[in-house]
Every structure is written in C-alpha cells, then in structure tokens.
Amino acid sequence: MREEGDELFMENVSQDFEPKIIAFLCNWCTYAGADLAGVSRIQYPSNIRIIRLMCSGALDPTYVIKVLMEGADGVLIGGCHPGDCHYINGNYKARRRVAILKTSLKEAGLEPERVWLRWISASEGAYFAETVKEMVAHLKLLGPNPLKSVWAI
Amino acid sequence: MKNPEHMNRIGVFVCHCGINIASIVDIEAVTKEISKYPGVEFIKDYQYMCSEPGQMIFKEACRSGQIDGIVVASCSPTLHETTFRRASIEAGMNPYRVEIANIREQCSWVHHDEEEKATEKAIDIMKSVIERSRRNESLTEVSLQTIKKVLVIGAGISGMQVALNIANSGVETFLLDRQPSIGGRMAQLSETFPTLDCSQCILTPRMVEVGQNKNITLMTYSEVEEVSGYVGNFNVKIRRKAAYVDWDKCTGCGICYQKCPKTVPSEFEQLIGKRKAIYTPFPQAVPNKVVIDNNNCLYFKTGKCRLCEKACPLGAIDFEQKERIEEIEVGAIVVATGYDLYEKEKIEEYKMGYCEDVLDGLTFERLLSSSGPTQGKLVRPSDGTVPKEIVFIQCVGSRDPDNHLPYCSRICCMYTAKHTMLYKHRVPDGQPYVFYMDIRSGGKNYEEFVQRAIEEDNVLYIRGRVARLYREDDKVVVVGADTLSGKTIVIRADMVVLAMAMRPSGGIEELSKKLKIQVDGNGFLSEAHPKLRPVETLTQGVFVAGCAQAPKDITDTVSQAGAAASKVLELLSNEKLLHDPITSWIDEELCAGCGQCVSQCSYNAIQLDEKKRKAFINEILCQGCGACIVTCPSGAAQQKNFTIKQYYSMIESLV
Ligand SMILES: Cc1cc2nc3c(=O)[nH]c(=O)nc-3n(C[C@H](O)[C@H](O)[C@H](O)COP(=O)(O)OP(=O)(O)OC[C@H]3O[C@@H](n4cnc5c(N)ncnc54)[C@H](O)[C@@H]3O)c2cc1C
Ligand code: SF4
Ligand code: FES
Numbered sequence: 104m105r106e107e108g109d110e111l112f113m114e115n116v117s118q119d120f121e122p123k124i125i126a127f128l129c130n131w132c133t134y135a136g137a138d139l140a141g142v143s144r145i146q147y148p149s150n151i152r153i154i155r156l157m158c159s160g161a162l163d164p165t166y167v168i169k170v171l172m173e174g175a176d177g178v179l180i181g182g183c184h185p186g187d188c189h190y191i192n193g194n195y196k197a198r199r200r201v202a203i204l205k206t207s208l209k210e211a212g213l214e215p216e217r218v219w220l221r222w223i224s225a226s227e228g229a230y231f232a233e234t235v236k237e238m239v240a241h242l243k244l245l246g247p248n249p250l251k252s253v254w255a256i
Numbered sequence: 257m258k259n260p261e262h263m264n265r266i267g268v269f270v271c272h273c274g275i276n277i278a279s280i281v282d283i284e285a286v287t288k289e290i291s292k293y294p295g296v297e298f299i300k301d302y303q304y305m306c307s308e309p310g311q312m313i314f315k316e317a318c319r320s321g322q323i324d325g326i327v328v329a330s331c332s333p334t335l336h337e338t339t340f341r342r343a344s345i346e347a348g349m350n351p352y353r354v355e356i357a358n359i360r361e362q363c364s365w366v367h368h369d370e371e372e373k374a375t376e377k378a379i380d381i382m383k384s385v386i387e388r389s390r391r392n393e394s395l396t397e398v399s400l401q402t403i404k405k406v407l408v409i410g411a412g413i414s415g416m417q418v419a420l421n422i423a424n425s426g427v428e429t430f431l432l433d434r435q436p437s438i439g440g441r442m443a444q445l446s447e448t449f450p451t452l453d454c455s456q457c458i459l460t461p462r463m464v465e466v467g468q469n470k471n472i473t474l475m476t477y478s479e480v481e482e483v484s485g486y487v488g489n490f491n492v493k494i495r496r497k498a499a500y501v502d503w504d505k506c507t508g509c510g511i512c513y514q515k516c517p518k519t520v521p522s523e524f525e526q527l528i529g530k531r532k533a534i535y536t537p538f539p540q541a542v543p544n545k546v547v548i549d550n551n552n553c554l555y556f557k558t559g560k561c562r563l564c565e566k567a568c569p570l571g572a573i574d575f576e577q578k579e580r581i582e583e584i585e586v587g588a589i590v591v592a593t594g595y596d597l598y599e600k601e602k603i604e605e606y607k608m609g610y611c612e613d614v615l616d617g618l619t620f621e622r623l624l625s626s627s628g629p630t631q632g633k634l635v636r637p638s639d640g641t642v643p644k645e646i647v648f649i650q651c652v653g654s655r656d657p658d659n660h661l662p663y664c665s666r667i668c669c670m671y672t673a674k675h676t677m678l679y680k681h682r683v684p685d686g687q688p689y690v691f692y693m694d695i696r697s698g699g700k701n702y703e704e705f706v707q708r709a710i711e712e713d714n715v716l717y718i719r720g721r722v723a724r725l726y727r728e729d730d731k732v733v734v735v736g737a738d739t740l741s742g743k744t745i746v747i748r749a750d751m752v753v754l755a756m757a758m759r760p761s762g763g764i765e766e767l768s769k770k771l772k773i774q775v776d777g778n779g780f781l782s783e784a785h786p787k788l789r790p791v792e793t794l795t796q797g798v799f800v801a802g803c804a805q806a807p808k809d810i811t812d813t814v815s816q817a818g819a820a821a822s823k824v825l826e827l828l829s830n831e832k833l834l835h836d837p838i839t840s841w842i843d844e845e846l847c848a849g850c851g852q853c854v855s856q857c858s859y860n861a862i863q864l865d866e867k868k869r870k871a872f873i874n875e876i877l878c879q880g881c882g883a884c885i886v887t888c889p890s891g892a893a894q895q896k897n898f899t900i901k902q903y904y905s906m907i908e909s910l911v
Contacts (some may be wrong), residue, residue, distance in 0.1 A: 104518040123911065126499050135334065137362055138361040140361075141332070141363075141365035141366050146368055147365045149363075149366075149374060150372050152714050154384065154903065154907070154910070157838070157880055160886070161882025161883060161898070163885065164886075165900075166327065166904075169907050175910075190858060190881035191774075191858040192858055193882075193883055196886075215636045232366070234780075
C-alpha cells in the first residue's frame with residue numbers, strides 16, 4: 104500500500120504536478136476562516152481558488168461536476184459547523200447533497216476523494232490553511248484528474 | 257478590449273494596499289493581463305483605494321458613464337465592500353454593480369514566498385470576479401411598510417417591562433397573558449434577593465403603571481391562536497377566553513366572590529390557599545376583573561346557583577358569554593412566557609417523604625408572603641405548628657443529565673439563601689440546613705448575601721446530595737451525604753423545601769411552532785446568537801425576553817426586557833424596512849409547480865400557488881441563502897446576482 108503510494112507520489116513529483124483546487128466557501132464561516140488565515144499570515148499552498156457562496160446549502164452539485172469535468176483536480180466545500188449555519192440548516196442540506204454526489208461520482212467511475220466537505224468556522228484560520236495543505240498533499244498522491252487528459256485528447 | 261455582446265463593460269481597480277499586496281503580487285503584470293480580458297473597459301491601480309483620493313478616482317469612474325460595473329481587487333469584501341458600494345451610490349451607480357476581488361487576505365498574505373504564483377492567483381481571482389460582475393444586475397433594496405404596533409406575549413415582569421419601555425416611546429402595545437391578571441411569577445414571591453425588598457411592593461406600582469398606560473392594551477385571559485405574516489406585518493388571531501363576566505361592567509368590587517359558595521384550591525397560592533369559583537387570582541390583580549372557573553362553578557356543573565349574578569350590583573355576570581377570536585396586526589412580537597417549576601412528582605427517590613410539609617420553592621414563597629394564606633406566619637401546612645428544623649435541598653432536578661435536566665437553574669442558590677434568612681427572621685430559634693452541590697452566587701452583592709445567611713443567620717450548609725426522603729411520625733427524614741466529611745447525614749425535619757429546577761412554561765412548544773421560532777434542547781426559546789443577538793430569534797421581527805429564553809433572576813429579566821424593547825424600537829423606527837435584495841425568484845415560465853423548493857426554505861418564504869401550479873418567493877422573507885436554487889429541477893429558481901450562470905462562468909475562468 105505504502106509502496107504503491109510512494110510510487111505514485113514519485114511519479115507525480117517527477118512530473119512536477121501541482122493540483123488545482125476550486126473551493127466553494129460559505130460567506131459566514133469558512134470564507135471568513137480563510138480571511139483569518141490571511142490576517143494571521145498563515146501560509147498555505149497557492150493551488151486553491153476560492154468561490155464565495157452565501158451558504159454551503161447553495162452549492163449546486165453541478166458546480167462540482169463542472170469543476171471536475173473542466174479538469175481541476177479537487178473541490179473543497181466549506182461550511183459552518185453543524186448547528187452554526189447562518190441560515191439555520193444549510194450545511195445539513197450541503198452534507199446530504201455532497202454525500203449523494205460522492206456516491207454518484209463513484210458510480211460514474213470518478214474519484215469521490217477529490218471532493219472534500221469540511222466545517223471550518225470563522226475562527227479556524229489555521230485549520231483552513233491546514234486543510235488546504237492536507238488536500239494538496241492528498242491530491243498529489245492521487246495524481247492529476249484523469250478527466251483532464253480525456254479532454255486534452 | 258472590445259466588449260462581447262450582452263456583457264457589461266467592467267472597470268477594474270487594483271489596490272496596492274501599501275506594500276501589503278504590491279510587495280507580493282506583481283501589480284504591473286496583473287494590470288497588463290487583466291486589461292486584455294474580454295469586457296474590461298479599463299484597469300487602474302492605486303496605493304490605497306479605500307483612502308479619500310482612492311475613493312475619488314473610484315467615484316469618477318462611476319460617474320463616467322463608460323462602464324456598467326466595477327471590480328475592486330483589494331482586501332476582503334467584509335472590510336470594504338460596504339465602503340465602495342456606498343461610494344458608488346453617491347456617484348450615481350447601482351451598488352450591486354460593485355464587486356470585490358479578495359487578493360489580500362486570500363492571496364498576498366498567504367503566499368509570501370511564492371510571488372509568481374501569487375500573481376497568477378490574483379489574476380485568476382480577478383477574472384472570476386469580473387465574470388460574475390458582468391452578469392450582475394442593478395438591484396434595489398426590498399422595502400416594506402411596517403405596522404407600528406407590538407404584541408407582547410406573557411405579562412410577567414419581563415413582558416410588563418418590555419411593554420412599558422415600548423409604550424413609553426409612543427408605540428402602541430398589546431400585552432397578552434393567559435392568566436386573568438398580569439404580574440406573572442413575581443407576584444407570587446414574598447421578598448426578593450439580594451435586597452429583601454417585598455416583591456408586591458415593587459411589582460404592584462409597575463402593574464398599575466402598565467394598566468394605566470394609554471399605549472398599552474391589556475389582553476389577559478387570552479391565548480395566541482394563530483400567527484401569520486412576517487416581520488413588520490404580522491397578523492395574530494387571539495383567543496379571548498370566556499370569563500362569563502362582562503369586564504366592561506365589572507369593577508372588581510368583590511361582592512360576587514364573597515357570595516360564591518364554591519371554594520377550591522388557588523393556583524396562585526400554589527394550592528395551599530383557597531379561592532372561589534368566581535375569583536381574581538390575587539387582590540392587587542390588574543386588570544381588577546373577576547372570572548368564573550367553569551370547571552368548578554356550581555351553575556355550570558349542576559345548573560343551579562347563580563348567586564354571584566344576584567349579588568353583582570352592576571349586572572356584570574354573563575353565563576352566556578362565549579370565547580371569541582380577536583385579530584390584531586402588529587409589526588413585531590416579543591415572547592416573554594416565563595417559566596414553570598419542574599414537577600416534584602418526577603423525583604422518585606424523594607417520594608416516600610412527600611406530604612404537605614414537603615414544598616417547592618414557590619409554595620414556600622406563598623407561606624412566607626404577608627398576603628399569603630397564613631399572612632406570612634411560617635407554619636406547617638399539615639398541622640399549623642412552627643417548623644423548628646427545616647431542610648432546603650438545592651438543585652432538585654437541575655444539573656442531573658442522567659435522570660432529569662442537564663442545566664443549572666441559576667437562581668435556586670440565591671433564593672434558597674433568601675429562604676433560609678426569611679425563615680430565621682420569622683423563627684429565630686429554628687435551624688435551617690441547606691444541601692447543595694456548590695454555590696453559584698455570581699451577581700452584584702450576591703456572594704455577600706449568601707455569606708450573610710451562613711454567618712449571621714447560622715444556616716448550616718452541607719455539601720452533598722440528598723439520597724432519599726421518608727416519613728417517620730410527623731417528621732420528614734432527610735438522608736444525605738456530606739461529601740466534605742464523607743459522612744451520611746440524617747436529619748429529622750419538620751419541613752423540607754425543594755429548590756425545583758426551572759423549566760420553560762407549559763405550552764411553549766406549540767407557541768413556538770405558531771411563531772415559527774426555535775426552542776433549544778431543553779425547551780427554552782433559542783436566541784439568534786448567544787452573544788451578539790441575545791434577544792432576537794431567527795425569525796425576523798420576533799424577540800424573546802425573560803425566563804422563556806433561559807432561567808434568570810428579576811434583575812437579568814428586566815435588563816433583557818429593556819434590550820428586547822430597544823431591538824423592537826430599532827426595527828419599528830424605520831418608516832420602511834430595507835432588506836438585502838440578493839433574494840431568490842422563480843421564473844414562472846420554467847416553474848413546473850413541483851413544490852420541491854418549498855420544503856427546502858427554512859424561512860417559509862416560498863409558497864406554492866395550487867391553482868396556478870407555480871411557486872412564489874416572498875422576497876421579504878427570503879434571506880438569500882440559495883438553498884432553493886439547488887433543489888429546483890427545472891432551473892426556475894434563481895438568486896439575484898448569484899445565478900447558476902454566474903457560478904459556471906466563474907468556474908470556467910478559474911479552471
Ligand atoms: C422560588 C423562587 C423564588 C424566586 N425569588 C427571586 C428573588 O428573590 N429575586 C429575583 O430576582 N428572582 C427571583 N426568582 C426568579 C423570578 O421569579 C423570575 O426571574 C421572574 O419571575 C421572571 O419573569 P418572567 O416575566 O420572565 O416570567 P414569569 O414571571 O413566569 O411570567 C410569564 C408570564 O407569561 C404568561 N404565559 C406563559 N405562557 C403563556 C402563553 N403560552 N400564553 C400567554 N401567556 C403565557 C404567564 O401566565 C406569566 O404571567 C424566584 C424564582 C423562584 C422559583
Ligand atoms: S434563497 Fe433561501 S431563504 Fe430565499 S427563498 Fe430560497 S431557500 Fe428560502
Ligand atoms: S452559512 Fe455557513 S453553512 Fe450556511
């Protein structure tokens with residue numbers, strides 16, 4: 104297992120693979136958490152591009168599919184912790200939708216582990232930065248989104 | 257660069273933020289790249305966009321008429337979105353055409369060592385915001401008229417205080433209570449901690465003030481039947497219960513209840529005193545009107561009696577009276593429904609000791625009260641003797657997540673100290689004992705108050721829980737553990753007073769459903785934010801005050817009531833309410849009337865018109881969360897300036 108991973112990793116390193124992550128962050132918690140990472144000058148990889156949603160509950164699963172189809176390597180969805188959603192329960196809606204989406208991705212032969220859903224509050228700047236680092240490392244192991252090459256052909 | 261069809265022309269500003277952005281992000285490279293981007297009419301950079309001169313350049317651009325939208329690449333929108341949007345209004349551009357690209361907090365500050373990549377990222381961020389921006393529409397804030405009237409539900413000290421504060425500001429207020437009189441629990445108390453001033457003496461003048469205030473309409477003996485509408489425009493149906501007395505005629509002279517032959521235990525006296533079948537709950541009642549309790553009235557039970565009718569000099573008795581529904585329109589609602597005590601029957605391990613001399617705190621208050629059934633003489637309800645040894649047990653039902661309630665009722669430590677003192681003042685040779693878990697006396701002069709009980713009044717405080725109660729002769733035996741000495745303590749008490757936990761008053765569940773507000777895990781009303789919005793609920797226009805929100809003493813209740821009143825006044829001080837226009841709307845052409853969006857909206861903002869088979873969004877209620885958009889299978893639901901097209905175009909520009 105480990106060897107396999109290492110191999111994969113080595114291969115990617117040699118290709119200088121830098122994964123591209125698109126993040127959908129809710130305005131009230133995770134977007135503010137990302138701001139706090141900035142205010143605290145916590146450094147994290149620049150592989151991420153952030154799109155602001157009013158609430159994680161506004162995440163249309165087609166956004167995620169589109170991101171993957173367009174060839175980005177990962178999608179991070181950030182919302183308020185359970186119970187903290189600014190709109191009462193949008194994050195529960197998000198959780199349900201993302202779970203369903205992941206199953207469908209799997210059924211379609213795509214990799215659901217490219218899609219991360221995390222609850223990150225406005226005070227968790229460090230956790231946000233940590234999540235980005237972790238996700239970049241994970242995606243490096245996983246390698247480029249295979250759909251990218253499909254479209255490239 | 258030339259503007260593609262149907263796309264707005266965008267002006268772009270890049271802020272250096274001194275060196276905060278400019279030392280990492282290559283401004284020149286950004287400017288060069290973005291100026292080539294489709295639809296970008298111009299791009300300018302400046303040291304500090306938020307400064308006076310920066311704003312001047314910005315406003316000039318707004319006025320120029322050359323552009324339809326502006327993107328400011330700078331710090332986070334949380335900081336200066338409002339600044340730039342305000343400036344745009346001043347310069348005659350619709351504020352919803354201004355967007356911020358966050359290239360400081362989410363770029364230059366987090367990629368110190370990657371200047372090139374940070375520059376690349378800044379360009380990406382800007383492109384995506386330009387994409388969004390040029391699909392933005394001009395929006396105007398939703399405005400709605402507000403009804404400058406308020407309904408306060410519950411007329412305890414919290415509701416009374418809310419009503420007074422609001423009414424004294426000139427706003428018409430309805431004060432509703434299901435009891436015949438206002439006053440709530442405070443009317444039952446004898447003296448109050450930490451000052452030991454008599455409760456009635458401070459409450460009665462307030463009650464009279466409420467009763468006489470020309471802006472307050474009392475609606476006692478009434479309950480909320482149905483609530484519809486929304487902030488600023490609630491319609492409330494109120495059930496006015498049948499008192500079987502014409503209150504317009506009744507002067508509260510009391511001749512009727514002197515004549516009434518039927519005596520029953522009085523709820524106000526916690527069942528240790530008596531009242532008649534026709535009654536006012538207590539002599540100082542406001543309004544001072546009588547009601548007939550038809551469950552006990554002989555006429556209602558047997559068809560004979562009507563002595564009160566004969567006695568009433570004003571002909572006010574009306575056995576034919578029916579309850580009626582009254583409708584009122586208000587702009588805001590305050591819920592101040594207070595508390596009940598946890599039932600002592602629920603404490604299994606004490607049941608063996610239960611008799612008339614094992615009382616809850618409120619019953620003990622009535623026993624202490626100079627207007628109570630014993631005129632304040634402290635005697636045992638069972639045989640009228642003076643109790644010489646009396647045990648107070650704190651935290652009964654509270655702080656016991658396994659068997660009862662998990663929370664601390666917050667006031668029992670204090671009122672138990674008060675009870676011990678009041679007891680000692682009446683029975684100087686008596687011995688009070690207190691079983692406690694620990695003493696929570698946070699509050700101005702509270703700790704000193706408890707110390708006074710311990711030191712001056714020789715109250716014996718025993719740290720530990722009481723395991724059981726049982727009866728022996730005419731005593732109640734209290735078996736407890738002293739956790740400090742590790743010994744078992746057995747006291748043969750003449751009387752036991754249980755500091756029962758506080759619970760939200762009965763019926764709160766149904767009421768909260770009618771009002772579409774939330775209750776917490778313990779049944780108390782939920783505030784919108786525990787720290788920053790303590791008196792608002794998540795339903796706009798509905799507020800909370802007093803023990804309905806959580807257990808608290810009179811001091812905190814009154815403070816919270818003031819806060820709730822000021823929030824209501826803030827709301828109603830505007831002729832019109834303005835509401836963020838980034839709401840959702842339904843494209844009627846596309847809507848198939850499936851109704852899936854309706855259940856997704858947490859604010860009941862969507863309604864299905866059954867006849868037309870189309871959904872409609874009330875933009876006043878819509879908070880703009882966007883949840884409905886995701887559910888709509890036909891793509892009919894869209895959020896203004898957060899359309900699916902906008903997201904798609906942002907994604908395309910980023911990947
Ligand atoms: C034994 C004891 C002693 C106390 N001693 C002190 C003391 O010494 N000092 C102190 O500061 N505090 C003391 N308190 C606390 C004090 O009683 C409360 O802080 C205060 O009464 C809270 O006022 P309120 O208006 O929130 O609630 P309440 O007094 O409970 O008033 C609520 C009102 O709402 C009405 N209502 C309820 N539900 C509905 C409904 N669905 N529809 C219409 N009307 C409804 C009720 O009839 C009632 O009139 C004591 C409490 C207890 C139990
Ligand atoms: S955006 Fe949210 S609040 Fe507005 S109608 Fe849709 S679900 Fe309700
Ligand atoms: S507002 Fe953050 S998840 Fe809903």
